[in-house]
Amino acid sequence: MKQKLETLLQHVIASLKSEGILDQEIMPKINIERTKDAKHGDFATNLALVLAKPAKTNPRQLADKIILLLPEDSLVSKVEIAGPGFINFFITADSQFQIIKQIHDGGQNFGLSQIGNGKKVQVEFVSANPTGPLHVGHGRGAAYGSAVADLLHAVGFDVSKEYYVNDAGRQMDILATSIWLRYLEECGEVVVFPSNGYRGEYIRDIAFNIHKNSGNEYRHPVELVTEDIPADEPQGGDKELHIDALISRAKTLLGQSLYRDLFQAGLTVILDDIKDDLEEFGVSYQEWFSERSLMEDNSIKDALNRLDTAGYIYEKDGATWFASSQLGDEKDRVVVRDNGQSTYFASDIAYHMNKLDRGFDQIINIWGADHHGYIPRVRAAMRALGADESKLKVLLVQFAILYRGTEKVPMSTRSGEFVTLRQLRSEVGTDAARFFYVMRKSEQHMDFDLKLATSKTNENPVFYVQYAHARVCSVLRQLDEKGLKRNLNLGMDNLDKLTESHETALITLLSKYPETLEKSALQYEPHQLIHYLRDLANSFHTYYNAHQFLVDDEAVRNARLNLICAAKQVLSNGLSLLNINTPESM
């Protein structure tokens, strides 16, 4: 429809030029929009406002001229000038009704498009360290990331969802050591647990199982474990030095093989738990990408070599640095520490090189907002690797700040005090959790009041939308109980009987679904789809209360049934895309 109007306006511009009102060189961007208010017709253009200046006239006069030059078209019933010079288009009712047929024919594919043109897109999200269960902050990233990916898929991109597993590095060493210390407690040793260790209950569970299965295999007397270890912070020492010493003690006492077993046991249990958690949350991945694999197959070395060849690597203070400040970063960054270990950033350079090598046209990283300072250095790395930097898109998700009533809930994985995604799901349900998370713009700070979310009231908007769907199903059951049959063709032949204001409002809204989907996807804003679905549900509920569908007049009845079935189809398509259930009854 928009395209149709656009070609009509192209003709007008050509005429304006040939009449000498406009200069030949001017190539205005034709902007056609949906109107907010039905009084303003269906579509509007600001063309006259934009061209008034170059045409050296006032907008309303120019609008007059434009309408005069506008070719006749069977779809357009009326054209008006309004406000400062907007041109409003009214579409004929007949062409509006077509959408009901289109929805019926399209079924669950209605609204999908091919504008992505099969371009390869990778979306990486959540990627939480496997050092503990996912918490509600990760939940937001999971809901948002999967929604963005699924929307892109729906509009024709070839999407691959990926989780980057940080299964290497110091945090994982801290995890392994924490497990070992808890294990020693299981063995009966009396251990003073480090303040910087992971204190969560799940660590004890893992330790308990290791002890159950392997007995005292990993046991060493606590005196040997703590001998000559620098003091922890509560004892007036440094917690970082303390934990690092404990890590290296664990490695020495256990030896490489046993240490690795312990490390692997922890990683497997926690990662499996994360996978289950996400799957239950309706989030699936094509790829779980291991950071450790980048070390084992020399990817990190290769990446650093490439940076070196490009002239961006130097040595200083015993460490290896990447000269990212030459490429837009604030300062240079260490990639190999003076102890020979590569940094997390080095892994990430290799990871992004790997992504590029896999041939993605677009790489989307969804990160927590605390990582925003990290973006310039990754961009610098991509530039140094000679990649097209515009391929990388980083979307930031603000934290969800939890409240219990007015009380702020403190959260830190390390302290062991956090609300897990699992707890949230079991309290409010998976549908509601997903809906809530995605309802807000991602960069918006989000206050999540657990009391409110857990109070099982009808404040939950997800019920509102689902109920609209269930109501249509209910009407169809009633139809059946009355011994009536739906006559699809009769309904389609009588769509012109849908003249009530509630009906035209609903039809107009339905016709907006494809463009809403497209915008949501291309702008990475699933909340737009949620808002649309809420509007649609509202429009349906209003209609439901105002009119009876199962009327005696067979023609009207079937026309109305076709309309509400179209609404049901669109509700179902939208909710399914967001992985939210569409109940037949509630």
Place this chain on the structure above:
RNA sequence: GUCCCCGUAGCAUAAUUGGAUAAUGCAAUCCCCUCCUAAGGGAUAGAUUGGCGGUUCGACUCCGUCCGGGGACGCCA
């Protein structure tokens, strides 16, 4: 201190990315089941879009500045 994000009715969020009278849900007041689930609907009230300047036909949106909230500034990940 430097940098980034945010500030919209009492609360939580929208606003077709610079468009027309700033929208929706909760909360408040009133009304609607002899009727397809009232987990619904209708009506009323509620806003100087944090403040002040600027850009233009037109600003919640862009620029400047100030105020307030959050975050980032490691040889951690």
